[in-house]
Amino acid sequence: MKxxxxxxxxxxxxxxxxxxSCNNPTSKNKTTSEARSTADWITLFNGENLDGWYTxxxxxxxxxxxxxxxxxxxxxxxxxxxxxxxxxGVFTVVSEEDAPAIRMSGEVFGILVTEKxxxxxxxxxxFKWGQAKYPPRKNEKRDSxxxxxxxxxxxxxxxxxxxxxxxxxxxxxCGDYISVDTVLVDIRSGFNEENRxxxxxxxxxxxxxxxxxxxxxxxxxxxNPSGEWNTMEIYTVGGNSVHVVNGKVNNRVSNSRQxxxxxxxxxxxxxxxxxxxxxxxxxxxxxIRNIEQIPPELLVP
Numbered sequence: 127m128k129x130x131x132x133x134x135x136x137x138x139x140x141x142x143x144x145x146x147s148c149n150n151p152t153s154k155n156k157t158t159s160e161a162r163s164t165a166d167w168i169t170l171f172n173g174e175n176l177d178g179w180y181t182x183x184x185x186x187x188x189x190x191x192x193x194x195x196x197x198x199x200x201x202x203x204x205x206x207x208x209x210x211x212x213x214x215g216v217f218t219v220v221s222e223e224d225a226p227a228i229r230m231s232g233e234v235f236g237i238l239v240t241e242k243x244x245x246x247x248x249x250x251x252x253f254k255w256g257q258a259k260y261p262p263r264k265n266e267k268r269d270s271x272x273x274x275x276x277x278x279x280x281x282x283x284x285x286x287x288x289x290x291x292x293x294x295x296x297x298x299x300c301g302d303y304i305s306v307d308t309v310l311v312d313i314r315s316g317f318n319e320e321n322r323x324x325x326x327x328x329x330x331x332x333x334x335x336x337x338x339x340x341x342x343x344x345x346x347x348x349x350n351p352s353g354e355w356n357t358m359e360i361y362t363v364g365g366n367s368v369h370v371v372n373g374k375v376n377n378r379v380s381n382s383r384q385x386x387x388x389x390x391x392x393x394x395x396x397x398x399x400x401x402x403x404x405x406x407x408x409x410x411x412x413x414i415r416n417i418e419q420i421p422p423e424l425l426v427p
Contacts, residue, residue, distance in 0.1 A: 170240065170398075171412040173226035174219065181217050182280040183207035183236035183402075187261045190214060190233055206281065207234060216402050222254075227410040230270065230402040233260045235286045237399040239276065245395030249274070249360045249414045253295060255352050256406025263404030268352070270295040270407045273306060273399035274360055274367075275382060283307040288399060291382055293360055293369045294344075295407070297352065301344035301369040301376040303335065308385035309393060310336040313378065325377045327427045332380070344369065344376035355410075361420045365394040368424045375424055 170178060185203040186192050192213050196204045207213065217238050220229045228238070255268045263269060273290035282289050283306050291309055294302035303313060303325070314330040315323050323333065324343045335342050348371040350356050359370040369377035384393040400409060 166415040167413045168415060169413050171226075171228060171410065176217065176219065176228070176238070178241055179238050180210050180241060181212055181236060181238055182209050182286065183211070183216060183234045184281065184284075184286040186214070186234045189261050206285065207236070209280065220408075222408050222410070225410060227408040228400075228412075229256070230400070230407050230409070231258060231260075232263075232270075232402050232405040232407065233258075234402060235284070235404070236402040237273070237280065237286060237288070238402070239280070239288070239400075240398045243396050244274075244398065244414060246363045246416055246418065247361075247414050248417050249362075249398065249412075250357065251359075251409055251412040252355045252357050253407055253409050254355045255297070256408060258406035260404050266404070267297040267299070268405035268407070269297075269401075269403040270405065271304075271399075271401040271403065272358060272360065273401065274362065275309075275393050275396040276399050277384070277393065277396045278307070287401070288397070289384060290396065290399060291367065291379065291393075293358065293377075295358065295401070298347055298349065299344070300347070300349045300356065300358065301371045303342040303344075303369070303377050303379055305335050305337060305340040308337055310334055310381075310383050310385065310390060311379045312381045313342045315342050337385075342377070344371075346374065346376050348372045348374040348376060361417065361424060362394070363417060363420050365392055366420060368420055370424070378425070 184206045188201040198204055214233050216231050216234050216236055218229050220227055272293040276288040276290035278289040280288055287306050289307035292304035292306050312332045312334055314326055314328055315333045316326045316330050318324050322343050325345045357372055361368045365382045367379040368375055382393045383390045
C-alpha cells in the first residue's frame with residue numbers, strides 16, 4: 127500500500143472510531159465523576175424485605191390490642207413490645223404506586239434501625255404520608271423522622287428512640303432539627319416573634335441546642351402537598367450536617383457531640399433510625415454514599 131493510501135486509511139479509521147464513541151449512549155454526556163458517584167450509592171432498602179434493619183417498639187397505646195402483652199388495671203400496657211417483635215404489623219414492605227416501599231402504620235411508636243453504623247455520608251430517601259392516624263397523635267400533625275448518628279440503647283429517650291440527631295419529618299416541619307437524648311449541636315439561628323428558634327443565614331450567631339433546648343425550626347417549608355412523594359437528604363461530615371428537603375437547604379448543624387459521664391465527646395457516626403410515630407408513612411429509594419466533604423454550594427446562603 128502506498129504511503130498516501132495508508133495515511134488516508136488511518137484517518138478514516140480514527141474518524142469512524144470518534145463517531146462511534148460520540149453516538150454511544152453509555153459514554154455520551156457522562157463525566158468520570160458522574161459515573162463514579164452513581165456507582166458509589168449503596169441501597170439500604172432492597173425492595174423485598176427489611177434485611178439490614180431491625181425494629182424496636184415501645185408500649186402500645188391502650189386502644190391497640192396485643193395478645194399476650196400484660197396490661198395494668200387502668201388498661202395501659204406494662205412493658206414495651208421490644209426488639210424485632212411486630213405483632214401489629216407496624217413495619218411492612220408493600221407495593222405503593224406499583225413500586226416497593228416500606229410502610230409504617232404508626233399504630234405503635236417505634237423505630238426501624240440500620241444494623242450498620244455510617245460516617246461521612248450523603249443519605250437520600252423519599253417519603254410520603256398515608257391516611258391513617260393513631261393515638262396519642264390522632265388529632266396532631268402527621269409525624270415521623272430520620273434520626274442519624276444513632277448510638278446507645280433503644281428506648282433511651284421517650285421510651286423508644288436511641289440517642290441521635292433528628293432531621294424532622296413532620297407535616298409542615300420537614301428539616302427541623304431535634305437533639306435526641308444527651309446530644310448537643312451548634313446552629314446559626316435566631317429567636318422570632320413566635321417565640322421559636324429558627325435556622326438563619328451564616329451571619330446569625332451560633333446557638334447551642336441540647337437536652338434543655340432541643341428544637342430548632344427550619345428556615346423554609348419545602349414539603350410537597352400531603353400524599354405526594356418528597357426527597358429528604360442529609361449530608362454529614364465530621365460533625366457538621368446539612369438538611370435538604372426537595373433539593374432545598376433548610377437547616378445546617380455543626381459540632382455535633384454527646385454528653386457521656388458529664389463530658390462532651392464528638393458524635394459524628396452511628397446508625398440510622400426511621401420513626402413510626404402515630405401516622406401512616408411510606409419510605410422508598412433509601413440509599414447512602416460516602417463523601418469526603420459537604421458540597422460547598424450547600425454551605426452558603
